[in-house]
Amino acid sequence: MPVTVMGIDFPNPLGLAAGFDKHATAFPAFAAMGFGCIELGTVTPKPQPGNPRPRLFRLTEDEAIINRMGFNSVGLEQFTANITTTSSTVPVGVNLGKNFDTPLDEAVVDYLTGLNAVYRFADYIAINVSSPNTPGLRELQSRQSLDSLLSQLKRRHKELSEQHGTYVPLTLKIAPDLNDGELEQIVDLVMRYHIDAVIATNTTLQRPQSLRSPMAAESGGLSGQPLKSLSTALIARLFRHLNGEVPIIGVGGIASADDAWEKLIAGADLIQLYTSIIFRGPAVIGEILLGLERRLHQMQVSSFTEAVQRARGTSL
Numbered sequence: 001m002p003v004t005v006m007g008i009d010f011p012n013p014l015g016l017a018a019g020f021d022k023h024a025t026a027f028p029a030f031a032a033m034g035f036g037c038i039e040l041g042t043v044t045p046k047p048q049p050g051n052p053r054p055r056l057f058r059l060t061e062d063e064a065i066i067n068r069m070g071f072n073s074v075g076l077e078q079f080t081a082n083i084t085t086t087s088s089t090v091p092v093g094v095n096l097g098k099n100f101d102t103p104l105d106e107a108v109v110d111y112l113t114g115l116n117a118v119y120r121f122a123d124y125i126a127i128n129v130s131s132p133n134t135p136g137l138r139e140l141q142s143r144q145s146l147d148s149l150l151s152q153l154k155r156r157h158k159e160l161s162e163q164h165g166t167y168v169p170l171t172l173k174i175a176p177d178l179n180d181g182e183l184e185q186i187v188d189l190v191m192r193y194h195i196d197a198v199i200a201t202n203t204t205l206q207r208p209q210s211l212r213s214p215m216a217a218e219s220g221g222l223s224g225q226p227l228k229s230l231s232t233a234l235i236a237r238l239f240r241h242l243n244g245e246v247p248i249i250g251v252g253g254i255a256s257a258d259d260a261w262e263k264l265i266a267g268a269d270l271i272q273l274y275t276s277i278i279f280r281g282p283a284v285i286g287e288i289l290l291g292l293e294r295r296l297h298q299m300q301v302s303s304f305t306e307a308v309q310r311a312r313g314t315s316l
Helices: 027-032 075-084 104-118 137-141 143-164 180-192 225-242 257-266 275-280 283-299 304-315
Strands: 003-005 008-010 014-016 037-043 056-059 064-067 092-096 124-128 170-174 197-200 221-224 248-251 270-273
Touching (some): 003 304, 014 283, 037 075, 075 104, 104 137, 137 143, 143 170, 170 180, 180 225, 197 225, 248 257, 257 270, 275 283
Parallel strands (some): 037 092, 248 270
16 A cells, blocks of 8 residues: 655555654564554654653553653664664654753754754654653744744755755654644644644643543553544644645554544544554554555555545545
């Protein structure tokens, strides 16, 4: 099920979300499991240990995870050394963050440092301003902060594109906990600065009443099944605002072909998973892709993109 998004050819639309291969040490193995794309990181300029342990909690009863990892990272020097020691058979994205001790008003320096370091190694680059586990980071999603950040990043992005003679798409990863006003402001800036895609969404700080696990009270970002409807709803809102002009990478609670299809119909062009591979193992990759392939056969269409567009048009 090949698909072209951001000018990149993906063998299939299912990717591994950032946060799993943080240090760029295992991505060829994930590609071999069947993923159509791997997003590495989050990587920070300097090495940092992340938050104190325990910082990762399985909510088994809810098929969910709460994490407060805090961007544990080997830093850009080791990260880029790792990524150059091997090659991937599928496109690779790199997710950038800021160091814990970098003041918020200097965050752009960290993102520019990351952009400079990974540009020639990445098929696309993700700017992560939505992790809930670095104090104040989500404030970068506010209009004034994001305007300043994106304007400087796009200026440097243009210079790097000319310098290297190749265009590496720049994407923005956002939180699921945005109200309509906040989302509209982000969309306005995404369009103004010609950001190549929006990754929706990161983990949530919300705690649905349906949670049954005794771990549910732990602080951190919630992912997995309880995030599914929240992220899908935000994707649908985002798609309406973007009018299909900017691709969306849909993330949050995908554990089956039906979950994936729901995200795609809501407006996603690519999809990513994380939590379901922990609970269901690598077999979930093939199960999702086979399920999506069956839909194509049932619809009697020649391409994955045609199937999604037809189904999306019927549902809207």
